[in-house]
Amino acid sequence: MLFLQISLLLTLLPCGDNKNDFQEPITFQIIRISSFYSRFLTQNLGSAWLDELQTHAWENDSNTVIYLHPWSKGNFSDEELIEVEKILHTFFIRLGQALYNHASQWKLQYPFELQVAGGCEMHIRDASVGFVRVGYQGSDFLSFQKNVWIPSPAGGDTAKFVCLLFNLYQGTLEIIHKLISDTCPRFLLSLLDAGKTYLQRQVRPEAWLSPGPSPGPGRLMLVCHASGFYPKPIWVMWMRGEQEQQGTQRSDVLPNADGTWYLQVSLDVEASEASGLSCRVRHSSLGDQDIILYWDHRSSSGWIILAVIVTLVLLAGLAFWLRKSWTCCKPSNTLFPLE
Missing domain, CATH: 3.30.500.10 (MHC class I-like antigen recognition-like)
Incomplete structure (x- = not known):
């Protein structure tokens, strides 16, 4: 038996x-x-x-x-x-x-x-x-x-x-x-x-970065999120190059409603030291292809997204102004009634 x-x-x-x-x-x-x-x-x-x-x-x-x-x-x-x-x-x-x-x-x-x-x-x-x-x-x-x-x-x-x-x-x-x-x-x-x-299913994690609550003057809380992965075992770490950052704090792995899992990993650093840091995610569903997210890229992406949003708002405002101007200056048919 x-x-x-x-x-x-x-x-x-x-x-x-x-x-x-x-x-x-x-x-x-x-x-x-x-x-x-x-x-x-x-x-x-x-x-x-x-x-x-x-x-x-x-x-x-x-x-x-x-x-x-x-x-x-x-x-x-x-x-x-x-x-x-x-x-x-x-x-x-x-x-x-x-x-x-x-x-x-x-x-x-x-x-x-x-x-x-x-x-x-x-x-x-x-x-x-x-x-x-x-x-x-x-x-x-x-x-x-x-x-x-x-x-x-x-x-x-x-x-x-x-x-x-x-x-x-x-x-x-x-x-x-x-x-x-x-x-x-x-x-x-x-x-x-x-x-x-x-x-035995394998579900790839989604990962993203965000700033956490400020830990104090001149410091940043860097937060790396991994969600939607299965099975539960996962490795997430803040890195500088190939060096693991020992101050990394890991939350509990929590369940999502669909049976997958969620984890966040944070790092408290001096604001001047945030450049060059990355979050690395390893999971069985990824094979040998780790997910690597760079804090600098997150900041750049944020500015790019903000620039795109501002541009769209300005274009929308310009279109509204042109339409309003054209409507105000359009000749009125009431001055020249049709026979």
Whole structure:
């Protein structure tokens, strides 16, 4: 089974010349956040993620699974998906019931929030690792390890009481173990297979320069933007010739609405030292053809654009003046009525 997983991963992982195209381990996980406002009012938010890409969502009222991509069902049959959904739905219902029934005993005070993350991660050279982690009010509470629930030290006595109860249900423990050790790895591989065209696509970044907020008298903030690229790994750096500028500040890589990514990289410099600086962008979609943008060219381009705009405005004004002058001086037909 391990050899089969390794073979499939090597076949399905996004490829490219950039060694950072893909980071191990690759993870599939379901996240469920339940807000308990009272014994009779609960709100649930659910989602599923393949690494940092959301693949599924849940409707709060009906717990219906929403498949966010055409390939989000993987290669599982409808019958198998329904069965997995039913098991997950039952698990979350029983978890909520246990909290309702023992809220006073466990000293759970409304309102409170419970976070559950469960899934599996796979490495090319190792077997898959399943996990279930439960958080209470944003802190570690429980985890599922070696087929039993283990309390977190941060969970105190309450976590211990919950584990004692949950570990009594041997059938549930076996179902959870099967989900994270067998069902999850198979589904992860099927997602990679069904979505390989989408996941292995290459989208070239667009890049441009702009000035940022002034950092102080006599200084400039140079900002280089890269947007619309996929996959996520990208290298952007301010350079002087072939020398990387160590003061370069990199923002987080943020998602765009279309599934691509955005990044900005800035450099605080003396205004007199801005000349000769460039921003270099490397991405797997570009091959060996890096994008290089020169700050001097940006300034020149800005003046050229401004000159073109001013010229167009002047021409438009001249045309308006000529038209008005011609209209004012045009002979009136009322002085010479036609018979």
